[in-house]
Every structure is written in structure tokens, then in C-alpha cells.
Amino acid sequence: MNKSLVQAQFGRSAESYAISPVHAKGASLARMVELAEPQSGWQALDIATGAGHTALAFAPHVARVVATDITAEMLQVAAGLARERGLENVACEAADAEALTFDAAGFDLVTCRIAPHHFGHVDRFVAEAYRVLKPGGLFVLVDNIAPDRHTTDGFSDEALSEAAADYNRFEKIRDPSHARALTLGAWLKLFAAAGFAVEAVEILGKDMEFEPWADRIHADAEAKAELCRMADAASPALRAFLKPRDQDGALWMTWAEGLLVGRKPA
Numbered sequence: 380m381n382k383s384l385v386q387a388q389f390g391r392s393a394e395s396y397a398i399s400p401v402h403a404k405g406a407s408l409a410r411m412v413e414l415a416e417p418q419s420g421w422q423a424l425d426i427a428t429g430a431g432h433t434a435l436a437f438a439p440h441v442a443r444v445v446a447t448d449i450t451a452e453m454l455q456v457a458a459g460l461a462r463e464r465g466l467e468n469v470a471c472e473a474a475d476a477e478a479l480t481f482d483a484a485g486f487d488l489v490t491c492r493i494a495p496h497h498f499g500h501v502d503r504f505v506a507e508a509y510r511v512l513k514p515g516g517l518f519v520l521v522d523n524i525a526p527d528r529h530t531t532d533g534f535s536d537e538a539l540s541e542a543a544a545d546y547n548r549f550e551k552i553r554d555p556s557h558a559r560a561l562t563l564g565a566w567l568k569l570f571a572a573a574g575f576a577v578e579a580v581e582i583l584g585k586d587m588e589f590e591p592w593a594d595r596i597h598a599d600a601e602a603k604a605e606l607c608r609m610a611d612a613a614s615p616a617l618r619a620f621l622k623p624r625d626q627d628g629a630l631w632m633t634w635a636e637g638l639l640v641g642r643k644p645a
């Protein structure tokens with residue numbers, strides 16, 4: 380059910396992801412490349428590539444990148460951007476993050492950026508990333524995270540867990556294909572359970588203006604009004620996390636991305 384919602388939602392928004400500044404230029408993109416230290420002989424797999432920004436950022440540094448997604452329109456946009464940039468080592472293919480169609484131990488690097496909050500079964504996705512990596516291979520993940528003690532100081536676990544649930548409700552009103560953003564604590568547990576040794580963990584703040592954020596996925600006027608009401612009525616813990624504020628007459632907030640680098644033991 381969520382997969383067809385994802386395909387419908389992203390299918391009609393594919394072009395806007397090609398030019399979205401947080402996707403095309405967000406700080407996490409360069410940081411992923413920096414931390415991975417990609418090598419010229421590597422085979423890389425980018426999961427849920429969207430408009431392909433992560434695949435294209437790694438392509439100049441590795442032998443080949445397979446850019447995958449479940450939304451055909453997104454793969455077309457990614458292939459178009461690769462052609463525009465003259466990147467001939469990027470192959471765009473349909474694949475579900477939770478049931479990859481690749482053999483075990485075929486990739487040196489697996490990446491996935493700003494997408495797992497759409498997956499219904501993140502544990503299957505992490506297990507699949509582990510399966511397709513060669514021993515010693517790297518998994519570099521970035522996703523929007525929900526508040527917990529890693530992101531937000533000074534609140535009880537109960538207040539933070541309510542804020543995380545409210546944050547996920549907020550995201551789902553804007554985009555019904557949003558499944559659930561995990562907390563950084565939950566990601567760390569998932570990586571460990573799958574067998575990854577965690578080599579780096581970072582939190583990156585992402586300032587975004589509310590209107591373009593809502594418009595990118597075609598949120599309607601009713602949804603936008605509800606989101607503004609929720610931002611006004613946010614709990615102290617959620618306010619501390621999202622920091623809703625007026626900047627020159629426009630509503631801005633700060634989202635948090637978690638970046639994790641995990642290594643499959645050699």
C-alpha cells in the first residue's frame with residue numbers, strides 16, 4: 380500500500396526533486412563522500428536514488444554506480460541528470476529497497492539518502508544493504524530523524540517520544556507516503572542488529588522554508604493550514620527540535636538529518 384502511494388507521490392513530483400536545493404546541494408551530500416573516501420575501483424549501489432543526487436555525487440570517484448528506486452519517473456530524471464553531466468558509469472534500475480534484486484556481496488559501497496522514512500520495513504532494508512555488500516564494504520546512510528536525546532537536550536524520554544510521534548504525524552500530513560522517521564538511537568540499534576560496525580555518526584541541521592517544503596510534494600491548502608496549526612501548537616520538546624520561526628515574514632524550521640557510516644566486517 381505505501382509503495383503505490385510512494386510511486387504516485389514521487390511520480391508527480393520527480394522534476395521538483397531534480398532542482399530541490401536540500402536534495403541537490405544539501406550539506407549531507409558532500410559529507411557522505413568525504414566520510415566514505417570512495418576508491419576508483421569500487422562498485423557502488425545507491426538505494427532510493429530519487430533524482431540521483433547521491434549516485435551522481437559518488438559517480439566521479441568510483442568505477443560504477445547502480446542507482447535504484449521504485450518510482451520510474453524518478454529513475455528517468457536521474458538518468459537525464461547523469462547524461463547532462465556526462466557521467467557514463469551510472470546505471471539506473473528499478474529495485475525495492477526492502478527486496479533488492481542483486482546478488483549477495485557484489486558492492487563495495489551502499490548509499491541511501493533522505494528516503495528510508497518512506498520504507499515500511501527499515502529492518503529489511505538494512506538487512507538487504509548488509510547482504511549486497513562485500514565483506515569490509517561500507518554502508519553510508521542519511522535520513523531525516525525524529526527527536527530523541529541525541530538531537531534535543533533537556534526533556535524527559537516520555538516528552539521526546541511524544542515529540543517524535545507528533546513529528547511523524549506532521550510529516551505524514553504533508554506527505555501521506557511518509558511512513559516513519561526513526562530516531563538516531565533507533566538507527567544505531569538497527570545497524571548493530573544487522574551486524575554493522577558503526578564508524579561514524581553525525582547529526583546535520585537542515586534549515587528549510589515551510590512553503591517550498593510543502594509545495595515540493597504538492598501538499599494542498601488544507602494540509603498546509605493543518606501543518607501551520609500543528610507548528611503553532613507544538614509541544615516544548617517539538618519546538619526545541621524543529622525551531623519554527625518567522626524569518627522576514629516566512630515560516631522556517633530546522634530539520635535534522637542523521638548520518639551513519641557502518642562497515643560490514645571483513
Ligand SMILES: C[S@@+](CC[C@H](N)C(=O)[O-])C[C@H]1O[C@@H](n2cnc3c(N)ncnc32)[C@H](O)[C@@H]1O
Pocket residue numbers: 382385386389396402403426427428429430431432433447448449450453474475476477491492493494497498
Ligand atoms: C526524497 S527521494 C530520495 C532523495 C535522494 N536519495 C537524494 O539523495 O536526493 C525519496 C525516494 O525514495 C524512493 N522510495 C521510497 N520507497 C522506496 C522503496 N521501498 N524502494 C526504493 N525506493 C523507494 C521514492 O521513489 C523516492 O524517489
